[in-house]
Amino acid sequence: MKPKLAIVKIGGNVIENKTELAKFLSSFSLMAEPKILVHGGGKLATELGKKLGIASKMVGGRRITDAQSLELITMVYAGLANKNIVAQLQAKHCNAIGLSGADGNSIQAHKRPVKEIDFGFVGDIDGVNEETISNLLKVGFVPVFCAMSHDGKGQLLNTNADTIASEIAIGMSNEYETTLYYCFEKKGVLLDVENDDSVVKHINSETYQELLEKKIIADGMLPKMHNCFHALNNNVQKVCIGDVSMLATKSTLFTTLTL
Amino acid sequence: MKPKLAIVKIGGNVIENKTELAKFLSSFSLMAEPKILVHGGGKLATELGKKLGIASKMVGGRRITDAQSLELITMVYAGLANKNIVAQLQAKHCNAIGLSGADGNSIQAHKRPVKEIDFGFVGDIDGVNEETISNLLKVGFVPVFCAMSHDGKGQLLNTNADTIASEIAIGMSNEYETTLYYCFEKKGVLLDVENDDSVVKHINSETYQELLEKKIIADGMLPKMHNCFHALNNNVQKVCIGDVSMLATKSTLFTTLTL
Numbered sequence: 001m002k003p004k005l006a007i008v009k010i011g012g013n014v015i016e017n018k019t020e021l022a023k024f025l026s027s028f029s030l031m032a033e034p035k036i037l038v039h040g041g042g043k044l045a046t047e048l049g050k051k052l053g054i055a056s057k058m059v060g061g062r063r064i065t066d067a068q069s070l071e072l073i074t075m076v077y078a079g080l081a082n083k084n085i086v087a088q089l090q091a092k093h094c095n096a097i098g099l100s101g102a103d104g105n106s107i108q109a110h111k112r113p114v115k116e117i118d119f120g121f122v123g124d125i126d127g128v129n130e131e132t133i134s135n136l137l138k139v140g141f142v143p144v145f146c147a148m149s150h151d152g153k154g155q156l157l158n159t160n161a162d163t164i165a166s167e168i169a170i171g172m173s174n175e176y177e178t179t180l181y182y183c184f185e186k187k188g189v190l191l192d193v194e195n196d197d198s199v200v201k202h203i204n205s206e207t208y209q210e211l212l213e214k215k216i217i218a219d220g221m222l223p224k225m226h227n228c229f230h231a232l233n234n235n236v237q238k239v240c241i242g243d244v245s246m247l248a249t250k251s252t253l254f255t256t257l258t259l
Numbered sequence: 260m261k262p263k264l265a266i267v268k269i270g271g272n273v274i275e276n277k278t279e280l281a282k283f284l285s286s287f288s289l290m291a292e293p294k295i296l297v298h299g300g301g302k303l304a305t306e307l308g309k310k311l312g313i314a315s316k317m318v319g320g321r322r323i324t325d326a327q328s329l330e331l332i333t334m335v336y337a338g339l340a341n342k343n344i345v346a347q348l349q350a351k352h353c354n355a356i357g358l359s360g361a362d363g364n365s366i367q368a369h370k371r372p373v374k375e376i377d378f379g380f381v382g383d384i385d386g387v388n389e390e391t392i393s394n395l396l397k398v399g400f401v402p403v404f405c406a407m408s409h410d411g412k413g414q415l416l417n418t419n420a421d422t423i424a425s426e427i428a429i430g431m432s433n434e435y436e437t438t439l440y441y442c443f444e445k446k447g448v449l450l451d452v453e454n455d456d457s458v459v460k461h462i463n464s465e466t467y468q469e470l471l472e473k474k475i476i477a478d479g480m481l482p483k484m485h486n487c488f489h490a491l492n493n494n495v496q497k498v499c500i501g502d503v504s505m506l507a508t509k510s511t512l513f514t515t516l517t518l
Contacts, residue, residue, distance in 0.1 A: 079342075084333070102346040
């Protein structure tokens with residue numbers, strides 16, 4: 001039987017809120033199985049940009065990562081956010097080690113080709129280095145990934161944290177029985193967006209289609225759910241979506257997704 | 260016989276200059292033995308501070324690391340500088356992994372006690388985690404440390420890069436035959452500061468005393484040399500001081516220090 005591995009992605013709202021972050025890190029550090037944390041930087045990079053007079057560039061509603069934005073992201077995601085998370089986890093006796101996709105060549109990507117929009121320094125993932133991650137896990141480290149990849153030619157790239165989490169989970173599924181956790185501000189996938197307690201407890205491929213047809217899954221949840229089923233279709237055992245309390249041992253309400 | 264290990268510290272002037280940095284990283288990646296890189300961030304943090312309207316605080320000629328300065332350092336040293344170095348080394352097929360002292364609990368320190376001056380978030384090193392560093396070396400990683408430590412209670416701390424390099428070299432000397440390289444803008448310790456080629460090729464404990472008495476070693480070189488002999492007195496085999504060309508196989512002029 002394969003050993004278990006949890007891959008936990010925390011949303012920007014958790015990163016931005018010191019109290020929520022501390023609560024999350026306590027729960028995360030108590031998880032018994034081998035685990036990996038994935039984070040972005042939420043609005044922290046945009047806020048630093050504002051102070052420096054660097055505006056977020058948007059084209060057709062999509063964010064563009066120009067050279068200045070990439071610098072901001074590298075400073076905030078890989079520096080400020082990542083190292084503070086690592087230091088706090090170490091204080092909770094969790095042997096965290098912070099990484100970007102360049103470290104140990106752990107996440108290889110290529111710059112997104114320019115079609116209608118030039119997204120700038122955005123990386124589409126080519127592969128996850130199982131050997132690097134596995135070597136770190138085997139000696140007891142808890143890898144903490146920020147949302148950055150690299151192209152192997154010296155260029156760092158901005159990559160969506162949800163995608164990094166699912167690709168790591170997929171990549172590690174050869175060796176581990178993986179569960180992917182998406183931890184955000186809601187208790188899970190909601191039947192009624194107005195009612196925070198209307199959590200759909202379980203979704204499988206069949207009910208997923210129904211929820212899509214009924215337009216219960218829409219807007220921002222669409223790419224998230226697509227990511228989840230992409231992971232499930234590529235050997236990830238289970239995906240869980242919920243708020244910080246999902247990780248606690250006696251947690252209650254959240255959404256579980258299986259094939 | 261112990262395996263060899265090189266600990267290389269690069270100065271701020273190398274970090275600040277893209278051409279010099281690329282040249283250095285080429286030489287560093289070609290070093291055959293297991294190796295560790297240590298860097299600060301040079302003037303990059305001060306420059307970012309200026310753009311953000313955060314002035315460097317000095318008391319009695321000494322720099323103070325207040326909370327804002329610590330954020331700058333975390334962003335620039337652990338983020339921008341560290342990750343760009345790692346990505347560039349990866350492009351040269353050197354399996355770099357970037358670390359602060361919090362990562363893997365690798366460098367433990369305590370906040371410098373307040374006496375006449377409150378230095379702020381500055382860490383005095385308590386110990387280097389040989390196990391963490393050794394585990395990384397054994398699976399073929401090349402650790403790249405930025406000049407930061409942590410107190411184990413969740414607090415990151417600013418620590419002098421020269422000191423981090425010497426403490427790592429000392430810590431790893433139980434298991435490895437260590438050589439410590441200080442790579443800066445000069446060719447070595449100079450007999451005449453006006454003459455860049457007046458390099459003292461070899462210094463030992465005896466000639467060190469002579470150079471001190473003759474005031475040939477003075478000013479900024481004093482703490483550097485003190486660091487070197489502290490390392491040599493604590494089982495580091497050899498210390499080399501010179502410019503980037505020191506690391507190349509056919510290098511010529513630099514200063515070697517032994518007991």
